[in-house]
Amino acid sequence: MLSDLFLIRHGQPVHDPSIPYHTHPGPALSEHGRGEAAQAAEFLAGREVEHLFVSPFARTSQTAEVLAERLGLPVTFTALAQEHALGEPFEQVRRRVRELLGAAEDSPYMRIAIVSHGSPIRAALLELSNEKIDLSRHVYSGGNPAPTCGIWHVQFLDAYTRRFELVFKPS
Numbered sequence: 001m002l003s004d005l006f007l008i009r010h011g012q013p014v015h016d017p018s019i020p021y022h023t024h025p026g027p028a029l030s031e032h033g034r035g036e037a038a039q040a041a042e043f044l045a046g047r048e049v050e051h052l053f054v055s056p057f058a059r060t061s062q063t064a065e066v067l068a069e070r071l072g073l074p075v076t077f078t079a080l081a082q083e084h085a086l087g088e089p090f091e092q093v094r095r096r097v098r099e100l101l102g103a104a105e106d107s108p109y110m111r112i113a114i115v116s117h118g119s120p121i122r123a124a125l126l127e128l129s130n131e132k133i134d135l136s137r138h139v140y141s142g143g144n145p146a147p148t149c150g151i152w153h154v155q156f157l158d159a160y161t162r163r164f165e166l167v168f169k170p171s
Contacts, residue, residue: 002105005128006049006113007121007152008067009144010059011036011170022086029062036149036170037063041070043151043168047111049073053100054115055081063149064115073113084119097123113151118144121152125164128154133164 011033019027029037044067052075054064061077068075080100084093097120104112114124122145125133140147151168 001156002107002110002112003156004047004049004111005104005124005154005156006044006047006111007124007146007154008040008063008113008115009118009121009146009148009150010055010057010063010115011040011066012148013059022083024056024082025058026083028058033059033063033148034066037066038070039170040149040151040168041067044071044113049111049113050109051076051107051112052115053078053081053104053112055079055083055117055120057083057117060115060117067113067115081114081116081120083117090119090123093119094123094127096120098127100124101127118142118146121145125152125154128162129164138166 011029013027013033014030016027052064052068052073054060054075054077056077064075080096135145138145146152147169149170153165153167155163157163
């Protein structure tokens with residue numbers, strides 16, 4: 001049974017207006033973003049994460065690469081965690097994320113991490129809190145619920161109770 005879920009936003013990408021941000025593969029991770037990913041990996045060390053589920057976009061894949069190498073974790077790439085596409089209704093993002101969360105809860109893992117994007121992380125937080133989480137104090141660049149490489153920790157206390165905390169922001 002799932003006891004801990006870490007929702008990790010990708011590191012800072014390269015800013016290149018010629019590369020579509022919301023279309024696969026999107027921009028790569030910048031050097032600053034790689035540093036953020038290394039900080040996130042150090043934060044997660046010792047927290048016994050067992051598996052990474054990762055959006056297939058370049059910036060998330062490269063963030064996960066740093067995490068997996070440092071923590072020795074297996075990685076599963078899934079379109080369910082991918083970026084909110086232009087024109088895609090938020091409810092569709094929530095349906096994707098709901099499916100991913102269901103798979104995570106049915107998996108043999110107790111502590112997993114999902115490396116994703118701001119919109120799917122928002123969807124996960126809303127889904128897991130039954131719309132009760134107040135994200136008004138957590139608005140970062142682009143309206144995201146976490147800064148780049150920010151990590152939300154969701155602790156499953158029992159079948160109905162969860163604790164939410166933004167536990168990491170890179171320096």
